[in-house]
Amino acid sequence: MTTASDNLFNPLSPDFSHFDAKTQELFGVTIDFFESRGKDWLKQQDRDRVWYSEFLDLVKKERIFATFLTPSSEANGDPDKRWDTARNAMYSQILGFYGMQYWYVWQVTILGLGPIWQSKNAKARAKAAALLEAGEIFAFGLSEQEHGADVYSTDMVLDPRDAAEGGYTANGGKYYIGNGNLAAMVSVFGRRSDKPIIDSADIERHRPAEDFEGYxxxxxxxxHQNYKLRKNVVDAQMYVAAFDLENYPVAEDDILHAGKSAFHAAINTVNIGKFNLGFGAIGACEHAMFEALTHAENRILFGQRVTEFSQIRRMTAEAYVRLVGMKLYSERAIDYMRSAAPDDRRYLLFNAIEKMNVTREGEKIVTLLADTIAARAFESDMYFTMALLGVTGLPRLEGTVHVNMALSLKFMQNYMFRATDAGLAALRVLPVGRAPRGVVKTLSRGLRGTSSALAALPSMRAEIPTVPTRHDAVNDDFLFRQGPSAGLSRIQFADWRPVLREYARIPNVAIFLAQAEALQTLLVAASPTPAQQKDVDFLFTLGELFTLVPYAQLILEQAKIENTNDYILDHLFEVLVTDFSGHATKLHCTTTATKAQKTRALDLVRQPAADQTRFDKVVADARSIAGGYEMGR
Structure with missing residues (x-):
């Protein structure tokens, strides 16, 4: 069984045993870099907004980015170079532990490399590999001040030069571009002035391929002298650039993608790179938890330790199990990312939840811990203040929550109902369309208050294979050949119910399973109307309910792998049951909900099972973290 200390990354006693020797070495030198400088240095660098040249010197000297971010195909025979999502996620967690700014320079380099490693431009790929080896950083030039990260719209325009000159001249601006001050290669998204692009009001699947020719x-x-760096748009240590290209010469050798390939490269790069948001949040929460619980355990007020107050016991227990949950989910999501294939793209849903739910869990944890230590959270000698700002920002980068909720909803029908289940093939649950009235009427007669009939329906398709644990030291080739970003409605999912039933011996897992089945009933018997399918606010509330189900599924899958204690899972699911009930209550109170939806929403509201003995054990686990790690001065 795991212990409390096993559930947190501790730089003083890290366990990297499932990684290869070179990976362990580079993790170790990174930890030594920060620990040898200490918290005073870390805070001073952050406070004075010092560009992290010292860290980048380490990256260059130890070839860290070169080793971790060069695919095997570009490694020139170096056996340590590969793109390995498992070790990249762990490195994101380590950097998040010491400061989101260090995570950011790594994260944006990953994004900048995405279009390059997906490109068929061999010269550009070789150039990027050489620059990585030289210790350079990269940037992803997608966002614009007027359009954000809207891949349908761009004002970066490339004008073809005459035949004798060849190539293009680029003019336009980009905004909110990390590493845009020093990136050796900036992967810039734009459009040709002489070719069509689709209008952002249109839906991609309704447009022919030639309408993408301009991207x-x-x-x-x-x-370059025609690259005009304007300013750092944030007041922070990282450099988030606004820049303009003014008559910037673009040679044919500079073109990474053209046409629909460019459009897909933008989306697929986000799939690869922003997966790391959740791991940065995990690292920041771990450091904040060590700091907060150490302070609270050692502070005496009114004759007792702060950790002995009833409200603090509740908050620390909740913060602790939420952190355990986000780590379990994230570790299992890695397996789905690494095992992805053209015929298994389940990772797209789990990836979206990683970016959205896990980052918001991090925000909840830091808020709970801040309430635990009160004013201490804002004092100048605390790492905690860095976590407060960093974790709060992650769910809001480029509309992370809103964009990924919209993406998650595209999978709801196939995930919740297994699209080929007998009798459900005619259903069109959000966002494809409303189920035929006769189907809803027939099914709802037998589904009042329960989804047992749905659960009993036989499957009409071959069983989807179980995804193994993926700690193998191999290159994740598929991530750079994901192909078209369309076809989401054809992605199939394994049944989510078996793992929940297996753990239904745990009281709050059983309650959560009943809630999830009640959500199935709601979706069948009171499916969204055509008007509601266009109401983003309504869909967001429904999505909050839906995404908790795959979140719970992967938590339990990983809990089985790690043999997580039942009492920890019971308390974690007490929190999830409460979250589920809260979202259901909000749906019931939504003014645009139908009478049937309001009624069915109340079926989802359940009281979690309380257990004082179990609660006391979780509190004891949380308190045992105190003193386990403290960064030297």
Missing amino acids: VFFAADSQ
Whole structure:
């Protein structure tokens, strides 16, 4: 069984045993870099907004980014170089532990490399590999001040030069571009002036391929004289650039993608890179938890330790199990990412939840811990203040929550109902369309208050294979050949119910399973109306309910792998049952909900099972973290 200390990354006693020797070495030198400098240095660098040249010197000297971010195909025979999502996620967690700014320079380099490693441009790929080996950083030039990260719209325009010159001249601006000050290659998204692009009001699947001809991804050099760096748009240690290209020459060798390939490269790069948001949040929460619980355990007020007050016991227990949950989910999500294939794209849902739910769990944890230590959270000698700002920002980067909720909803029908279940093939639950009235009427007669009939329906398809644990030291080739970003409605999912039933011996897991089945009933008997399918606010509330189900599924899958204690899972699911009930109550109170939806929403509201003995054990686990780690001065 796992212990409380096993559930947190501790730099003083890290366990990297499932990684290869070179990976362990590079993790170790990174930890030594920060620990040898200490908290005073970390805070001073953050407070004075010092560009992290010292860290990048380490990256260059130890070839860290080169080793971790060069695919095997570009490694020139170096056996340690590969793109390995498991070790990249762990490195994100380590950097998040010490400061989101260090995570950010790594994260944005990953994004900048995405279009390059997906490109068929061999010269650009070789150039990127050489620059990584030289210790350079990269940037992802997608966002614009007027359009955000809207891949349908861009004002970066490439004008073809005459035949004698060849290539293009680029003009336009980009905004909110991390590493845009020093990136050796900036992967810039734009459009040709002489070719069509689709209108952002249109839906991609309704447009022919030729309507994407104008899209282009090209590589720019941040040090070129026609690359005009305007400013850092944030007041922080990282550099988040606004820049303009003014008559910037783009040669044919600079073109990474053209046409629909450029459009898909933008989306697929986000799938690869922003998966790391959740791991950065985990690292920040772990450091904040060590700091907060150490302070609270050692502070005496009114004759007792702060951790002995009833409200503090509740908050620390909740923060602790939420952190356990986000770590379990994230570790299992890695397996789905690494096992992805053209005929298994389940990772797209789990990836979206990683970016959205896990980052918001991090925000909840830091808020709970801040309430635990009160004003201490804002004092100048605390790492905690860095976590407060960093974790709060993650769910809000480029509309992370809103964008990924919209993406998650595209999978709801196939996930909740297994699209080929007998009798459900005619259903069109959000967002495809409303179920035929006769189907709803027939099914709802037998589904009042329960989804047992749905659960009993036989499957009409071959069983989807179970995804194994993926700690193998291999290159994740598929991530750079994901192909078209369309076809989401054809993605199939394994049944989510078996793992919940297996753990239904745990009282709050059983209650959560009943809630999830009641959600199935609601979706069948009171499916969204055509008007509601266009109401983003309504869909968001429904999505909050839906995404808790796959979140719970992967938590339990990983809990089985790690043999997590039942009492920890019971308390974690007490929190999830409460969250589920809260979202159901909000749906019931939504003014645009139908009478049937309001009624069915109340079926989802359940009281979690209380257990004082179990609660006391969780509190004891949380308190045992105190003193386990403290960064030296």
